[in-house]
Amino acid sequence: MSRPGFYFCFCPDGNLLTRQISRHLAATGSDWDQKTIWSDDQGQEDALWSALNLPSMMGPPRAVLLRKCETLPDRFWPQLSGCLKGFKPSIWPFFCFENPWDKKKPKIPASLSKQKFFKFAREKKWIWEFPGLSRQNVPRYISRKCQELGIKTAPGVLEELSAVLPLDSRGIDMELEKLALLAYPEKTVCQDHLQAVPAQLDIDIFSFFKAVQGGQNLNPVWKKIFHEQKTGQGMLFPFLGLLLREARILWLLSTGMDPKVNLYPSLKREKTALARSLGPKRIAMLWDLVLEAETGVKSGRLDTDQAMENLAAKLFKLFSGQQVLL
Known part of the structure; x- marks a missing residue:
């Protein structure tokens, strides 16, 4: 046998x-x-x-x-x-x-x-x-699927995809197949291609940034995120993915590379104003905050609620001009 x-x-x-x-x-x-x-x-x-x-x-x-x-x-x-x-x-x-x-x-x-x-x-x-995909093992799955499709990812792209794609292998396969077509003939998925990937979290991250900067009430946003985490849908990492994507846009706008940003003119003007008010140094800190939250959870030092609360407090400090300690 x-x-x-x-x-x-x-x-x-x-x-x-x-x-x-x-x-x-x-x-x-x-x-x-x-x-x-x-x-x-x-x-x-x-x-x-x-x-x-x-x-x-x-x-x-x-x-x-x-x-x-x-x-x-x-x-x-x-x-x-x-x-x-x-x-x-x-x-x-x-x-x-x-x-x-x-x-x-x-x-x-x-x-x-x-x-x-x-x-x-x-x-x-x-x-x-096998328990299925998680934010911990999904980078390995994405890498294997990219290899199967004959494509590579530019620096930082794998990390962003791992944060925003659904924890469903069929959904990931479909998105990567779409990116493979967009990446032809270079066969390298770059940051620009990620604009074609739909966000898995129903939150306007730019509006969130403006609300933080303006000191508005963010309870509806946090309630949604924490509710989805408690129901097992794991919203922390998709939120971090959206944060990274918006940070990249703001970075380009703040450093004179706005031709690389494809947005509606009115929205682009708003984001340019926000980028200039923050400046490159504070925008760069968004990457540090994402990394801190991600490593805190993956190392077991923090649970998702603690990581999100810590992230929220530091975002308030960052957008209000206070010093942020990492």
Whole structure:
């Protein structure tokens, strides 16, 4: 037996999950007929049992991808035991759990964990577990995807993309494919190309800057950010990405490189006025504040709430002309 008899996948990112399965299938050197069955489709029950038990007499071997297994009733797993006895050369079942993890662990149904075949799969390492993308591992994913697309990133671009792209591999793939077209024929994604990447956080960062500078009430903005963090959507790093993008625009406007900034004339005038009032030295400090918040969270020294509160206090000082200590 050169491959697993069956396989369990625990990953909330469906795109990563199917890519992992494709790698396993490709490693066998055979052409597989992939049959996908969705567990939450009640009309697929007969098709499922047929796919797991009846081999194809004439065609290629069959990979059965049972998606959304977290929706299956507890009674399903004891019933599955008979199907998994013995090795079926022409049938390879993949059981895919795609619900979010809980406390850094996959949610494994108790009725499944008690089954002998699952314990056997654990012993044989026929289980793949991955929590999905995070702000910590997304730079590595973006780098690999860029390599796959045959493109490179200019200095600083990877960091900005890692902060603003969604933590969804399919969404990242689509954005990078779009950037690959924009980067042709040089095949290098530069800062100018990032204007085509939509912000994942529904906040006008320039209006935020003006509100900070004018001492306006920022409670609505902070409420949104902290609410989204508590619901698990992780808004700190997208906010930092927007901050970096706006800092770059202000830097260009403050240093006489305004032809490189493509904005509506009225908005460009407003941003130029803000850039001149801040000056290059204070604008440069925005990069320092972003780096401080990012490293504080990634090192474990600060949680996201603490990092955001610290960032807010220093932004107020920066825009009000006070000294900012890093």
